[in-house]
Amino acid sequence: MPLDAICLSAIKEELEKQITGVRIDKLQQPERDVIVLSLRGIGVQSQRLLISVGSGDTRMHFTEHKLENPKSPPMFCMLLRKHLTGAKIVGITQPPAERIISITFEASDVLGDKAVRKLTIEMMGNISNIILTDGNDLIIDCLRRTGDMSTARALLPGLIYRYPPVREGKKNPLTITEAEFPEMLKAKMKSTKGNNNEAIEKWLNNTLSAFSPLVCREIVWRAYADTDYRFNDLTDDGVALQKAFVDLISSINNAEFVPCLISDSSGNAVDFSFLPIKQYEDLYSIVTQSSFSALLDGFFTLRAKEKFINQKSAATLKIMTLARDRIIRKLAVQKAEIDNTVKCDFMRQCGDLIIANIHLIKKGQEVLQAEDYYCQGGGMREIKLDTQKTPQQNAAKYFKLYSKLKNAKAFLSEMITKGEKELEYVESVIEQISRLESESDLNEIRNELIVTGYIKQKRQQELKKTKQVVSSPYVFLSSSGMRILVGRNNIQNDKLTLKSSARTDMWLHAQKIHGAHVIISCEGTTPDEDTINEAATIAAYYSSARNSGKVPIDFTLVKNVKKPAGGKPGMVIYNDFKTIIAIPDEELVNKLRAES
Numbered sequence: 001m002p003l004d005a006i007c008l009s010a011i012k013e014e015l016e017k018q019i020t021g022v023r024i025d026k027l028q029q030p031e032r033d034v035i036v037l038s039l040r041g042i043g044v045q046s047q048r049l050l051i052s053v054g055s056g057d058t059r060m061h062f063t064e065h066k067l068e069n070p071k072s073p074p075m076f077c078m079l080l081r082k083h084l085t086g087a088k089i090v091g092i093t094q095p096p097a098e099r100i101i102s103i104t105f106e107a108s109d110v111l112g113d114k115a116v117r118k119l120t121i122e123m124m125g126n127i128s129n130i131i132l133t134d135g136n137d138l139i140i141d142c143l144r145r146t147g148d149m150s151t152a153r154a155l156l157p158g159l160i161y162r163y164p165p166v167r168e169g170k171k172n173p174l175t176i177t178e179a180e181f182p183e184m185l186k187a188k189m190k191s192t193k194g195n196n197n198e199a200i201e202k203w204l205n206n207t208l209s210a211f212s213p214l215v216c217r218e219i220v221w222r223a224y225a226d227t228d229y230r231f232n233d234l235t236d237d238g239v240a241l242q243k244a245f246v247d248l249i250s251s252i253n254n255a256e257f258v259p260c261l262i263s264d265s266s267g268n269a270v271d272f273s274f275l276p277i278k279q280y281e282d283l284y285s286i287v288t289q290s291s292f293s294a295l296l297d298g299f300f301t302l303r304a305k306e307k308f309i310n311q312k313s314a315a316t317l318k319i320m321t322l323a324r325d326r327i328i329r330k331l332a333v334q335k336a337e338i339d340n341t342v343k344c345d346f347m348r349q350c351g352d353l354i355i356a357n358i359h360l361i362k363k364g365q366e367v368l369q370a371e372d373y374y375c376q377g378g379g380m381r382e383i384k385l386d387t388q389k390t391p392q393q394n395a396a397k398y399f400k401l402y403s404k405l406k407n408a409k410a411f412l413s414e415m416i417t418k419g420e421k422e423l424e425y426v427e428s429v430i431e432q433i434s435r436l437e438s439e440s441d442l443n444e445i446r447n448e449l450i451v452t453g454y455i456k457q458k459r460q461q462e463l464k465k466t467k468q469v470v471s472s473p474y475v476f477l478s479s480s481g482m483r484i485l486v487g488r489n490n491i492q493n494d495k496l497t498l499k500s501s502a503r504t505d506m507w508l509h510a511q512k513i514h515g516a517h518v519i520i521s522c523e524g525t526t527p528d529e530d531t532i533n534e535a536a537t538i539a540a541y542y543s544s545a546r547n548s549g550k551v552p553i554d555f556t557l558v559k560n561v562k563k564p565a566g567g568k569p570g571m572v573i574y575n576d577f578k579t580i581i582a583i584p585d586e587e588l589v590n591k592l593r594a595e596s
Helices: 005-019 075-084 180-192 200-207 213-224 239-253 292-356 391-434 439-451 460-465 490-500 529-541 586-594
Strands: 023-031 034-041 044-052 059-062 088-093 100-108 114-122 129-134 139-142 260-263 269-273 285-288 367-371 380-384 474-477 483-486 506-510 518-520 551-557 578-582
Touching (some): 005 088, 005 100, 023 088, 034 075, 059 292, 075 100, 075 129, 075 139, 200 213, 292 367, 292 391, 292 439, 506 529, 529 578
Antiparallel strands (some): 034 044, 100 114, 114 129, 260 269, 483 518, 506 518
C-alpha cells in the first residue's frame, strides 16, 4: 500500500518521542532517493534513520539494515553533511492529513553561530522530494530541483519554500464532524436519484484525502462485512457506515495506532497498515509488529535491497547458469560415450581367442566358434571375422579396437572428472550469488570470474578491477566472545582458510554441499561447545541448505585443510574431521552478527 497520511502520522508520533534532542552523527546517501541519518545522544542508543523518496518506496523509519554507500558521496549528501552534521533535532511536524514531514534542527552556520535548519520530506509518489531550508524557509537546496521562476511552485535554491497546494475536491477526514458525514452521504445519494451502482469504497477514496484504498475498504467492511458494498445496497441510510467512520476517526484522534503486517499463507509480506485489518478474514494473516520502524524496515528495506542486488546480479547469474547447463549437457554426452567403452575388454578377449584358435580358422570364414575360457562357466563364444582379412589381421583389428576404446575410456574419465569439478565450482558461484548482501560482494565475484575466464575481459579498467584487494569476511561474535569469520566468495574463502587463519583455528563447512568457509579464531585456546554449535549454525545458514531443516556440518583444525593441485577457487580437501548437525537459524545468525 502507499504510505498514506494517517500511517505517516503514526510514524511521526513514534519517531518524535525518540529523535527529539538527539544529534546527527553521520549522514549518508547510499542510493539516489535514500538518505540515512546516524543519530546519537546522551542515554540514547545509536540508531539510523532512513528517509526514502523513491517512487513507490516513500517512507521514513529507523533501520537495522546497513546499506552500502557509493565510493564518492553525491553533491546533495555533501551539502546535508555541511549543514546538519552535529546538528540537534528540536522538533518534527506534519501538516494536517498531508504526506509531508518536517524535521527542525538547531545547527551552526559557517561562523559557528546557532542557526535553524529544516529538512522537509514530501512523500507524494512520483513528485516526492527532500528539501533543506533555513530558519526563514529559504530553500538551501533540494534533492530534485523542479520548476522555474515562472512556475507557481518552484523548488530552487534561494526561493521561499511553500507546501504543495491542497488537492481540490477532497476533504480532510479528521476535520469532518459526526454531523457532517451523514449530510455528505445524503448529498451523494440525492445527486444520483437512488440509481447508483457505485461502490461505497470508491466514493470514500475519491472524497477523503488522507486514506489509502485499503483503509476505505476497511471502513466499508466494518460497516457491512463486504468491501464491494454499493450505494444501491444501502438499507440503513448509511448508519452503519457512519458509525464505522466515526469509530475510526476517534481511534486516530486518540493515537490508537497499531503497526500491522499483512502476510500471505507462505509468510510473504503483501501489505501493512496502522490498524488491524479485518477485511481479509482467513485469506491473509495480520501480525502486530513491535514498532512502525520495525514494520516498514521489514516490509520495504530488505525487499528493496534484494531487488537492487537481484537486478545487478542478473547478468552474472545468467552467465553462470548457462555455463552450468553447458557443463551438464557435456557431461551427459561424455558419460554416454564412456558407457560404450565397456566393450574394450571384450575386444581384447576376442583378439586373444583368435590367436589361440588361429590354426582352426580357414580362409573366407565369417564366424569363429571358440571355447570361451574367459567365461567362468565355460561355453562357446561367437566371434565375427572379416572374410577379406587373414586370421592375423582379424586379431590385429580386435586389438586395435581394444586399444582405441581403452584410450578413449582414460581420456573420457579424465574429462568427466574435470567437468564434475568445474560443475561443482560453477554451482558454488551460483549459490554465492543467491546470498549476495551488497554490490561490492557481486563485484568481487565478477572479478573472480574474470580471472577464471567465465567473464571476458573487455577493457583495461576491468583488468584493474581484478587486482582489487579482497574485502573483509563477515565477522560474528559467539556468546562466549570468540570471533567467527565467514568467507563472502570463493577467493575470500581461499584467503581466509589458507592464508589468514592460524593452523590451530577451527574450520567448518557444510558437508558435501556448497557453502562458505567458516573459521573460529581460537587464538591458542579450545573453543567451547556453544561456540562450535553457533559457528555450525552460521555455516549452515551460509550454505545452499539455508532453507533446510537440519544440515550436517564438518569441522576440523585448519591444518587439516588442503587445496588440491589445480583446484578451482574455494575448493579444498580435508581430513580428521568430526560432524555436527546444525539448523540454519536466521535469528541467531543476525543476533551474533549484530554483536560483532
